[in-house]
Amino acid sequence: MSPQPQAAVGAPLSRVDGRLKVTGTARYAAEHDVDGAVHAVIVDASIGRGRVISVDTRAALAHPGVLKVISCRNAPKLPYRDNAASNNPPGRRLRVFQDEKVLFHGQPVAVVVATTLEAAQHAAGLVGVRYDAGRPATDLDEAEADEPTAYARGNAEAGLRSAPVRMDLTYRMARNHHNAIEPHATIARWDGDTLTVWDKTQWVVGTQTELATVFGLPPESVRVISPFVGGGFGSGLRCWPHVVVAALAARETGRPVKLVLTRKQQYFGTGFRPAYRYRLRLGSDRSGRLRAMAHEIDAETSSYETFTESVLAPGQVLYSMPNVSQAYRTVPLDVNTPLYMRGPGYATASFVIESAMDELAHKLGIDPVELRQRNEPAQDESTNLPFSTRRLRECYTVGAREFGWHRRGPEPRSRREGDWLIGMGMAAGVYDTARNTAQARVRLNADGTAVVDAAASDMGPGTYTSQTQVAADALGLTMRTVTFRLGDSLYPPTPPHGGSMTMASVGSAVLDGCDQVRRRAIELAVGDRESPLYGADANDIVVRGGRLHTENSPARGETYRSLLTRNGRSRLEALGTFTGPSGEERHSFYAYNATFAEVAVDAALGLVRVRRMLGVYDAGRIISPKLAESQAIGGITGGIGTALLEHTVTDHRDGRIVNADLADYLVPVNADVPDIRAVYLDGEDREADPLGVKGLGEVVHVGVAPAIANAVFNATGRRVRELPITAESLI
Template sequence: MTTTLIGKPVTRVDGRAKVTGAARYAADFNQHAQLYAVIVSATTGLGRVTALDEAPVRAMPGVVEIISHLNAPRLAYGPHKAFIDPEVGERLHVLQDAQVRFYGQPVAVVVADTLDRAERAANALRISYAAERPVVDPRDPKAQAVEPSGSRGHSHAARGDADRALADAPVKVDVTYDMARENHNPMEPHAVVAAWDGDRLTLWSKSQFVVNEQAEIAAIFGLPLQNVRVICPFIGGAFGTSLRTWPHVTLAAIAARQVGRPIKLVLNRRQMFFTTGHRPRTLQRVAIGATRDGRITSIIHEGNGETSRYEEFTEALLSATSYMYSCPNVRTSYRLTPLDIGTPNHMRGPGESSGMFALESALDELSYALGIDPIELRRRNEPTIDEGENKPFSSRSLVQCYERGAERFGWSRRTPAPRSMRDGRLLVGMGVASATYPVWYLPTSARVRLHPDGTAAVEVAASDMGPGTYTSMTQVAAETLGIPVEQVRVSIGRSDFPPAPPHGGSMTMASVGSAVRAACLAARDEVTRRAIADQRSPVFGAALEGVEWIGGNVRRLGDASAGQPYRDILASSGQPIEAHASNFRDPEAAQRYSMHSFGAVFAEVAIDPDVSTIRVRRALGAYGAGRIVNPLLASSQCTGGMIGGIGMALMEQTALDARDGRPVNAHMADYLMPVNLDIGQLEALFVDEDDPHVNALGVKGLGEIALVGMAPAIANAIHHATGKRVRHLPIRIEDVLTA
């Protein structure tokens, strides 16, 4: 396909707005006469509220209202579940009863005329509890694992007889892995401004899924869908934390209705560890059996994820195990442990990043047991089809990713033995791991308006949390219409625009981009029809199929002239053209093919043998992700995901106090994340991949897969450097001190 803009490194069209402060985020939409709300969070991990000492707080300057279960309205909480919501259970009904289900649950909200006064009042509110001791650790003797009861759990899957094959295998590994709970910590905290106009509610809210937030709040308040409007043009990072609609949005709407004025509510950093989800802690067992020449004969992968007691959160922890490597005997088993915690949530690379850490670490262990290079072991077990689904891949470039990545990274310079590589006094290790993520593609609609001045306006209820949605959609529209990017204006982030799926799961480019393209094609067809009907047009009277669109011009097929610019066609009538269309994919394609992105991730670490400090000096990811719309944005996406993988491998862990479930490091001093000084040389490269089956644009998505293989690559590099195998994340200095 000949392209002019798709595939080009176009700089961000919204870049200037972001760096100059013109871009408006949720908390920037201040309203006339607004008040400020601050949540009061429970300080016990389980129990009941028995009393609130409100009188002293109501007497404080500027305090307008205190809302708790004692005076909050009884809300409808009508049924509503998007596919991102837990299938089983019921969302938290905020301020509807005295029950405390987890530490940090909202138990009151204080409204005042300034933020400072609201914060002071919230801190002064004294609440008494009948407290019980919660269970917050899946290894607690009181914790009981259960089978997922919904259809999404995929609790058990098997082919062949994995247990017998493992027992018979001449070489085997059988190990367990423990991956810590992590919390999303984007730059922009959760925020919402709520304003009522009669029975109509407008929410300027940080959301990755505005049409779902509209539907959720409408269901909670028992409102018609059209009575709720959600606006979110920009998101300052999210990583999944804003996919669901969390209780603070409901609280802001309650407060705004109760006091009769607009309300701004912004969570502080500490509160974001309580009520907006987290990556669940997982415990996994991986057992792999193989022949002495490295042919895998058995894979057993058992996983256990934490969930809340009031909802059943499941994720694709074990999904990749069935198709990653060729093996006749595979058994997976997924269970959940309900705990007295808030419901976990999808976090970048959900499920796959945790499951692939265990699988790729175990495969590395097997490579050492066999004495086979880790890449060669993967090559020997490369499948020709998806053996779990028994159907071909739409495209799979994992071997090419390893080949290109190994050459670029210099894998041939690696010596196999642990502790065999040094740089002066530093121990050096190289590790590798595979990455994968499914291709998601969901129904999306878009609207395109062509104006007589030659400009085009695109509207769709998508979001942009940083990857460049404005830019990539501008490229798709400009190329399809044959006009410069400067003549395209993309508007997103409003629930009254044509509906779009969540901005997550690496589905935005595939789903939204395909819809934008379809709408632009529909607009082109309407322009052509108008030209055919215009006696002054050079294509007057032609059949629709006898006219072609070239670079924004309409001409007859076979005509060598430049053709008639579409702006001239519209100018003759003075009326814009509006087209509305939805994306489309052959409905049988997903049934015929297994659709996934793949990648190979390489990492080099340097470890000080005296104090065991660990530094990722360089890393490289090679990805087969279909068509790359904008290599500049794609590279940025991948390096950002790799940085997240460094945090997962070496730093991020939310520690809970077993006595009450309190996150003891719910602040940026002790919840460690990578900063600039932690980042070495990072590089992303892309394998050419033409996949006509996934969608009209041939794209697969990059946001999730960029994180998936990084943590196991680092863990494997640490083993190569030190000879010590650490089977939990994060890996800290104390884990390798004795290496």
């Protein structure tokens, strides 16, 4: 069959939803106009561990406008059935208002519903809760770890003992919070036994199934609507307790209820990247070829759920070595449950591994890029599978050339500009090429326009735009004649909008559905005696600009509009599917990067300024270069935050997060963001999916923090093994 012309895919197009966003007409979760909606405000636990003794609601209920106060004292019992189709970690998920236990500081212990937001806020402060409080366990260093998840190949201990060069290093990473610009919010409305929620979520199907299991409903009785998400970074990948609270309050009051978390509540009402303690022992020969690595990893989780992430994979696949051992222990603490945050697991492990590689390079006097080249594997040594594509060597070469790596002084503190010490660093990055089952409904109308529906999300990477590009080319239409709709559980199901899987999964389903519709139109034309294409070989027909024609004779053809109208067809429809990986994989699928950083460090004050950064990516086919550039800027900016700014401080006496606001929890602002450049290697990965994509959202973050940390060492000679790197650590 003749390939379809590609006019939209690969073009640097502006976002199709851009005008809606910049004019303020895009509606986010809390902005939907639901008739009769009232307001709910959660009362948070002021202790970190214990139980509720009493809840005094008299003053709150007496306040004008207050409709109801719900707590463990009067809440109905909810089914809370098991939910296998969720992102809930193993354990027993928090059951709001179902018992008196307090598991962490900030846990919802009551909710006030009132006719105005102001009344609800004031009344929430009038609710008197008495506790039997205990001292919470919130310190990673003082709590007992669970049994480890282990991995091994070869004999790491023997390899370490025999290695001429050995290093024993311990690193620490602070807890990070997502802090997206849109707060988490939910509007819930009941119509009989049918529940509709407008929610900030990265997985409408996941929220639908969670609410269905909590309230004992069939999934089709729950509708979740989320057309726009104002940033997520992973925070919307599960249905949080406040969503259940909103739905419960709506059912109990008989009114639609709007509940918006405050900025402070998002620090304990939703998830976070967990804190880590990570010991790495490595051994090599004197030429830098790795012989062994032993990883000992401790990470925080909640006392009621065991959250884990893919922190082991980079240590298994990034470098060639015969001997590897890994032990990954979760440490249950009296905190809310962590969740995936951009580059989950991989970003954490990369900081440790890539910092250690830099330390090894310095110890041996080998250029850091050359050291990595010497340890490049020929295949995935954890599975013995060939890589689908792995162009990390090219990433190194292109990055070193484009960044001017040859200007780096190999000795620390060798470059200075006045009060500023100048350094350069680099790191490698890897991230799993995730794909999963997805569906998309495609409708070609008789007027030559098309509508494509999928229950996907768009938290900012440009799902509306990239899926429209795929659909436009597959149908042979222009971008303006295709409408892609998402964010509604009534649409065909898709996987979570995270893990860089949306383009591969949803995009492949969109491609399949559009291909089906285009082929049906072609079959209709070649079988229609009145069509100019009657009797033509269907395999020779392409569609361009809504017009079907033979590839070699463009004058012979007709439009979708004329074809469907003449045949009395109002539309052609198909359900596109992508099944994801099936059976055993024949290849190892990853995206890769090489990230380069230049920093300036004030010699007296220890202040770090990132001056420029470059990322070079082996990320498969790039559907939208403009969106890809945006992804790199966002991922690198987030990495700057992880490296230099972001961390929460916990008062271990009661589990309170001291800096639960954007005044004291620092994130990068424009003044912190340097010149950022991204280079995407041309190519595709057809082994991974029909589109040949690998995913972008995660890999652009992985490797940023160690590149900056390595640049700081090159500038100062001070090796900092704890994130974030603060001025105090450099003075």
